[in-house]
Amino acid sequence: MSSPQSGMRHSTPDTALVIFAKAPIPGQVKTRLCPSLTPDEAATLHGSFVLDTLERTKTAAMKLKIPIDRHLACAPSKTHVFFKIMEERQGVTLIDQVGEDLGARMNQVAHTLFSQHYRHVLIMGTDVPTLPLDRFSQAIALLKDHDLVLGPALDGGYYLISLKRTIPELFADIPWSTDQVLTSTQQKAKALGLTTALIEPWRDVDTIADLHALIEACNAEAQRPKQDRVFSNRTTGVLQTLAKRLQSRA
Numbered sequence: 001m002s003s004p005q006s007g008m009r010h011s012t013p014d015t016a017l018v019i020f021a022k023a024p025i026p027g028q029v030k031t032r033l034c035p036s037l038t039p040d041e042a043a044t045l046h047g048s049f050v051l052d053t054l055e056r057t058k059t060a061a062m063k064l065k066i067p068i069d070r071h072l073a074c075a076p077s078k079t080h081v082f083f084k085i086m087e088e089r090q091g092v093t094l095i096d097q098v099g100e101d102l103g104a105r106m107n108q109v110a111h112t113l114f115s116q117h118y119r120h121v122l123i124m125g126t127d128v129p130t131l132p133l134d135r136f137s138q139a140i141a142l143l144k145d146h147d148l149v150l151g152p153a154l155d156g157g158y159y160l161i162s163l164k165r166t167i168p169e170l171f172a173d174i175p176w177s178t179d180q181v182l183t184s185t186q187q188k189a190k191a192l193g194l195t196t197a198l199i200e201p202w203r204d205v206d207t208i209a210d211l212h213a214l215i216e217a218c219n220a221e222a223q224r225p226k227q228d229r230v231f232s233n234r235t236t237g238v239l240q241t242l243a244k245r246l247q248s249r250a
Helices: 039-063 081-090 102-114 134-142 181-191 208-221 233-249
Strands: 015-022 068-075 093-096 120-124 148-152 158-163 196-198
Touching: 015 039, 015 102, 039 068, 039 081, 039 134, 039 233, 068 081, 068 102, 081 093, 102 120, 102 158, 120 134, 134 148, 134 158, 148 181, 158 181, 181 196, 208 233
Parallel strands: 015 068, 015 120, 068 093, 148 196
Antiparallel strands: 120 158, 148 158
16 A cells, blocks of 8 residues: 555755854854943843744744745854754754855855755845844745845845855955945946845844844834734843843943
8 A cells, every 4th residue: 555645745945044143152242242241141142033033934934935944054063052952943954154254154055055956045144033024035036037135234234145056256355244245245246247136124233233223123012912023032031131231331
């Protein structure tokens, strides 16, 4: 007898969503928020952001019509206990970040995944914990008619980049951690003859001003019905605690 599922067809995801993350080690993450925050506070906030991103991308993947495989690009190493826990609890595939700078690391991850069966690779960070879920479906849809899709950050960088093939030039000689990242990437894309689409800009959290804006957004959200809220209970608690501490220090 054939098995009950022998006639079922299973689709293999052709899109990889890669989340770039650092382990929440005090003194190594969210350093631009210090000394307003202590290294421990910055690490706690970062860890909550990583969890938010994993949870929200899991929800997004369930709602997208196109199947997605989620990968977590890890630094300093995928062997770190934090990442092993994320692998077990969140169902992500771990991959090491390899390269001298962010561009080299993103290019290496893209190369690795395109050498497998993936046709689309989306790369994002963890500093956009309230990013609307439809941004992922928009990026995938726009890739059908464009070579490159970027999600601009309000500080001049980008929070998401989507590709259909490896393009090393896009990641080389970029002034990372400056307000010229997006512009430089667009200029390179134009010089390479690539078609580029932009999705809606969004604020990431790099500076203390960004953190204050996030705290204000979280406070405003408390007036909405629970089903309409985007902040996790965990991050809401962290932000409320940090807001009180920042106020007392002021």
